Amino acid sequence: MKLFQVRKGQFVYYKNELHRVYSVKAMYRQSVHLMRLRDLTQHLSSAAEVEKYHPKELDSFIFNKNVYTLSKDRKAEEGDFILITNPNPDYLDHYSLNEIEVVATVENKGVITNKSNGIRHHEYLLMVPGRHEHSNPIEYRDIQNIDESNLKEQSDVNNDMLPTIGDVYRKNDQDDLMEAMVVGIKNNMIFLGGGLELPDEDLMNTEKWEFLYNLLDK
Amino acid sequence: MNANKLKENSVFIISLILTLIFIAWGVFFTDLLTKVTNAIYTTSIDYLGWVYIGATLFFVIFSIYLLFSKYGHIRLGKTTDRPDFNTASWLAMLFGAGMGIGIVYWSVAEPVTHYTKPPYGEAYTTDAANVAMQYTFFHWGLHPWAIYTVIGLALALCQYNKKLPAAISSVFYPLLKDKIYGPIGKTIDILSVFATVFGIATSLGLGALQVTAGMHSIFGVPNTLIVQLIVIVVATVIFLISINTGLEKGIQYLSNAAMIISVAILLLILMVGPTLTIIKIFFNTTGLYINDFIHMSLRMRPFGQGEWIASWTLFYWAWWIAWAPFVGMFIARISRGRTVKEFIIGVLIVPTLGTCLWMSIFGGSALDLVINSENHELAKYIADNVSLAIFTFFDYLPLSSILSLMGFALVAIYYVTVADTSTFVLGMLSEGGTLNPSNKIKMTWGIIQSAVAAVLLLSGGLTVLQTASIAAAFPFAIIMIFMCYSLLKGLNSELEVQARKKKVKEY
Numbered sequence: 003m004k005l006f007q008v009r010k011g012q013f014v015y016y017k018n019e020l021h022r023v024y025s026v027k028a029m030y031r032q033s034v035h036l037m038r039l040r041d042l043t044q045h046l047s048s049a050a051e052v053e054k055y056h057p058k059e060l061d062s063f064i065f066n067k068n069v070y071t072l073s074k075d076r077k078a079e080e081g082d083f084i085l086i087t088n089p090n091p092d093y094l095d096h097y098s099l100n101e102i103e104v105v106a107t108v109e110n111k112g113v114i115t116n117k118s119n120g121i122r123h124h125e126y127l128l129m130v131p132g133r134h135e136h137s138n139p140i141e142y143r144d145i146q147n148i149d150e151s152n153l154k155e156q157s158d159v160n161n162d163m164l165p166t167i168g169d170v171y172r173k174n175d176q177d178d179l180m181e182a183m184v185v186g187i188k189n190n191m192i193f194l195g196g197g198l199e200l201p202d203e204d205l206m207n208t209e210k211w212e213f214l215y216n217l218l219d220k
Numbered sequence: 221m222n223a224n225k226l227k228e229n230s231v232f233i234i235s236l237i238l239t240l241i242f243i244a245w246g247v248f249f250t251d252l253l254t255k256v257t258n259a260i261y262t263t264s265i266d267y268l269g270w271v272y273i274g275a276t277l278f279f280v281i282f283s284i285y286l287l288f289s290k291y292g293h294i295r296l297g298k299t300t301d302r303p304d305f306n307t308a309s310w311l312a313m314l315f316g317a318g319m320g321i322g323i324v325y326w327s328v329a330e331p332v333t334h335y336t337k338p339p340y341g342e343a344y345t346t347d348a349a350n351v352a353m354q355y356t357f358f359h360w361g362l363h364p365w366a367i368y369t370v371i372g373l374a375l376a377l378c379q380y381n382k383k384l385p386a387a388i389s390s391v392f393y394p395l396l397k398d399k400i401y402g403p404i405g406k407t408i409d410i411l412s413v414f415a416t417v418f419g420i421a422t423s424l425g426l427g428a429l430q431v432t433a434g435m436h437s438i439f440g441v442p443n444t445l446i447v448q449l450i451v452i453v454v455a456t457v458i459f460l461i462s463i464n465t466g467l468e469k470g471i472q473y474l475s476n477a478a479m480i481i482s483v484a485i486l487l488l489i490l491m492v493g494p495t496l497t498i499i500k501i502f503f504n505t506t507g508l509y510i511n512d513f514i515h516m517s518l519r520m521r522p523f524g525q526g527e528w529i530a531s532w533t534l535f536y537w538a539w540w541i542a543w544a545p546f547v548g549m550f551i552a553r554i555s556r557g558r559t560v561k562e563f564i565i566g567v568l569i570v571p572t573l574g575t576c577l578w579m580s581i582f583g584g585s586a587l588d589l590v591i592n593s594e595n596h597e598l599a600k601y602i603a604d605n606v607s608l609a610i611f612t613f614f615d616y617l618p619l620s621s622i623l624s625l626m627g628f629a630l631v632a633i634y635y636v637t638v639a640d641t642s643t644f645v646l647g648m649l650s651e652g653g654t655l656n657p658s659n660k661i662k663m664t665w666g667i668i669q670s671a672v673a674a675v676l677l678l679s680g681g682l683t684v685l686q687t688a689s690i691a692a693a694f695p696f697a698i699i700m701i702f703m704c705y706s707l708l709k710g711l712n713s714e715l716e717v718q719a720r721k722k723k724v725k726e727y
Contacts, residue, residue: 091472093641094553094648094655096304112656117304118379118553120655 007049008034011089011099014052015143016045020063021052022100040064040141055140057087057100059127062137065102070129071137078105078113083129086121095119102129165192165205168217174210183217231406232650232661235413239668246675253679257687264690265530269520272537272690275697277517280366282704283568286373291711292561296373297380299718301557310554311566315574316479317550318368321427321634322539323360323578324627329609330532331356331583332590332602339519339528344596349587353505356583358516359532360575361509362568364540369567370700371548372555374707376563380556381714385653388412388545388699394709395702411695412545413649417665418692419542420642421672425685427635428452428673429607434628437611438621445681449674451635456670459640463662475637481630485623486581492618493585501584502577509576535686541700542693546645560711586613606682642669 008014012023014036021036024044032046057063062071070083078084082105089099096119097103103115112122133139165171169184171194186193190202205211226233246253286292295301303310334352341347374391384390389405396404428448436443462471490498509516520529555563586609590599602609614623646665647657676685 092655092657093644094550109654109656111654111658114655118556118655122656 071134072127084126261687265526287564303557327582329606354508357509372551375552387653415696424673433607478633502580538690538693
């Protein structure tokens, strides 16, 4: 029997993959509710099936199909993702352990996220895109025992991020607001509704286009 | 560099100096302070009364206008934002923020005091009882929540739609543009900090009175000024420790506990009290309240003594206004993603119903007790010892020791949570609206607000608390009137922005 208390926010391994506990519902048999960090899907489990992990500097993992390395090397900037590892919320704040938020403004003493939380600099680790060369990959607990299908999936991570039919994008342009759906793909050319045609790297440039949702996910 | 830093902290430094002067005055010239506050008290009845009365009624009308106006569909935040909290917990949080110590302190004391000393008519009659409930509804009903609606809406709009810092001066951006970062903006911020310190000190003062009264009735501790001051010191030490050790999470748990205890007490009294009478009182008083709304809202006594109005209505209006920056910040924070219409229904209408229900249950059963026992002495005792009121009332109910303990726990928790959370808001207001106020500034305000509460108690207790908030809130009441105009301008420009976006979408 494992004497381990699962709490909201903890990073845990479940079926060998890294998850975040988003809720603990003591009344249910499957009391531990998890979110898989790799693709933000929900999974239900029980305390016996999970194993705690404490994220630290230079750990790297996949969050929503992108690889990030936890770092303290540089200061946070607007638009950066942060992982709140040492939460100490004030009266008007609403965040908990290991929450991932986006920086909206940087102040002397801390940052303000786009959820209007004021977070001091010592409360978080910066999530720097990409895998640092000395980083310690943590998305799998036991990298030896991963079955092949999982490995294949991992190499497909980049493919996962490519536009697929049914993706709805919004153009990031103040004067010319528009939303369009991917209706066709031919090699590197993406066809959007409304007769637009552009190369995939243009559509994946987050400064120009913002991914909203996929029609099939709804 | 140094001059720059001084300029950056000017709001903090000036408001700190102003409050320190006040504290020094109270400690070294206590008699003079009592005299001056008495003078202000009389002046406020004659000269300031109509401003408070007029402004507060105006806020009610203005909020109701906004509810039905073309601005109703404007969303606080981006058009794609959705509320962070579900509606039930949002309403619970709103109600908790606006209530606090006051509702526990006054819910029994106010109706019974009105019954013994009604605003008009003869005391100890059935009419007096009805008038007592009616005025309690009036003081805790639409008016306070309209004040919170105006300031909360203005703060939410400027933070989420205009992306300005969370300071009171930001609200004036539509009127003053970049001048909000200059001396005018700083003056607004200083006045808002000053009003807030007194609003909080009033609550802390009432809290200290009641915690002491509770200890007196449960544990037999003497009910004296010294004990009240000790309560303030102990609470100050507790929340200073919590700021420094990261125990603030614990304070959040405490405030959740306060909500649960409130509901439990409410249900318990509804069950052990005169349930049917309470329901009748709720309906009857709601009718009276709606019927006499305008008369009560504008009631002054041009041909008589206005003391009753000053010690009740004016005190409440001033207290709510002094509280408004504190509550407004909180309401704005939890309301992102709501539309203006949702916001006004949630902040004006629903909490008003909630407070009226609370007052019917507490005040109604207390009045029922006093009237049925035909014990004028009891009524007089409650009216003379307002801080003991709720515990005296519990003594006459079944399960009295449990109720007293719960009531005491509730007051003590409210006291510590208000003292703790207000340091954060004061830090924020005095540091230009940052969401990361430094611990040093938070601790300074923590000590200052306790000192102000102590000084006010030292120089005369409840009456001085009431007078001080009437005087300190006055400049801020004027600021709030301009805030309405600024809010209207801000909503107008937002209407254009959101309409333009919608048009683009339709293509």
